[in-house]
Amino acid sequence: MKCLGNNGNYKFWKYHPEPINGFEKFLMIFVIVLMTFIFIPLAGLGFGIYHITAHYSMYGLIPLMLMIGLCFSAFVTGIGFIVALKNGFCSRCVNFSCGLNTVTKEVVDAYLRKNDVMRKAWEKTGYVLDK
């Protein structure tokens, strides 16, 4: 199993058939997705805005406006990437317990019925297949 949005990069962890728990899901969404694509770029660019504002007499208006525009672009790009990932890949990905996965329960259940290893691991954690 591999992430459709991360094709070809090195995998650091072994495959586990059971679903990830709530804490792991929170870490995955908050730390990996939001930190990487939203918070870290905005923090860096926000510091740039702060630095230019603090030394406004040295830089002037144009660098400040460019830095604000860059910050806004980074935000829009980060959101756009997440939306594109969710719409283009996560809605047809078999990594059902990933925090971004949007596959319907009906499809998940149909998949699990054909995958005994994964179904047993999921049922062990309390997951119930629809009839």
Ligand code: SF4
């Ligand atoms: S659900 Fe999306 S982010 Fe998660 S593994 Fe699948 S493609 Fe990657």
